[in-house]
Amino acid sequence: EVQLLGSGGGLVQPGGSLRLSCAASGFTFSSYAMSWVRQAPGKGLEWVSAITGSGGSTYYTDSVKGRCTISRDNSKNTLYLQMNSLRAEDTALYYCARLWDKLYFDNWGQGTLVTVSS
Amino acid sequence: EIVLTQSPATLSLSPGERATLSCRASQSVRNYLAWYQQKPGQAPRLLIYDASNRATGVPARFSGSGSGTDFTLTISSLEPEDFALYYCQQRSNWPPLTFGGGTKVEIK
Numbered sequence: 001e002v003q004l005l006g007s008g009g010g011l012v013q014p015g016g017s018l019r020l021s022c023a024a025s026g027f028t029f030s031s032y033a034m035s036w037v038r039q040a041p042g043k044g045l046e047w048v049s050a051i052t053g054s055g056g057s058t059y060y061t062d063s064v065k066g067r068c069t070i071s072r073d074n075s076k077n078t079l080y081l082q083m084n085s086l087r088a089e090d091t092a093l094y095y096c097a098r099l100w101d102k103l104y105f106d107n108w109g110q111g112t113l114v115t116v117s118s
Numbered sequence: 119e120i121v122l123t124q125s126p127a128t129l130s131l132s133p134g135e136r137a138t139l140s141c142r143a144s145q146s147v148r149n150y151l152a153w154y155q156q157k158p159g160q161a162p163r164l165l166i167y168d169a170s171n172r173a174t175g176v177p178a179r180f181s182g183s184g185s186g187t188d189f190t191l192t193i194s195s196l197e198p199e200d201f202a203l204y205y206c207q208q209r210s211n212w213p214p215l216t217f218g219g220g221t222k223v224e225i226k
Contacts, residue, residue, distance in 0.1 A: 035215075044205065044217055044218070044219050044220045045154075045156075045162065045205055045207075045217040045220075046217065047213075047214055047215040047216065047217065050213070050215070059212075059213040059214075060213070061213065061214045062214070095161055095162075100167075102167060102168065102209070103150075103209035103212065103215065104152040104164055104167045104207065104209060105152075105154070105162070105164060105207070106164050106173065108161035108162055108163075109161065110161060111161060
């Protein structure tokens with residue numbers, strides 16, 4: 001069974017930093033691209049970032065470019081999102097999701113909540 | 119960036135009724151469109167991919183159709199567990215991968 005367990009969320013002040021983690025199990029982690037998708041309270045889904053299985057290519061939505069870095073450690077089956085210069089509008093539930101090779105999200109974690117507030 | 123517009127925002131129906139949800143793209147996405155279901159407090163679940171293919175384990179009452187810019191998700195006969203939020207997502211032209219704003223299917 002595919003499992004994605006996100007962690008690392010919390011309350012942070014504007015301008016602060018946070019690193020999210022997602023521990024994967026139940027599949028060959030290095031064979032899949034992975035992604036972060038966020039959902040602001042009461043709002044819809046927004047794709048944030050993606051990384052190929054090898055980690056060689058990364059992609060970002062414009063609003064986080066230059067502030068966030070996606071990475072992965074295939075030896076630890078773990079996905080990361082380093083978030084810097086956080087803003088109030090980054091407040092959301094952050095889901096890690098497996099990206100099927102058709103570029104759809106076929107498995108999702110439970111989400112980790114990031115709150116940016118002073 | 120391809121913008122996906124879902125309508126209606128809310129659909130009020132009774133169990134057993136047919137639900138028809140729409141997703142319109144700002145430019146052609148060919149058939150590269152998926153539908154997700156999200157229940158309160160849960161992560162989304164992939165229902166339909168490539169416009170009309172059901173994901174593993176998805177009941178046959180869910181069907182998708184369309185191509186180009188206009189897509190439809192149909193639930194042939196609503197079960198109590200189908201009352202939820204539904205999102206479409208395109209992968210035709212990325213980054214970014216984009217989602218629609220969602221349609222809430224609520225009990226009338």
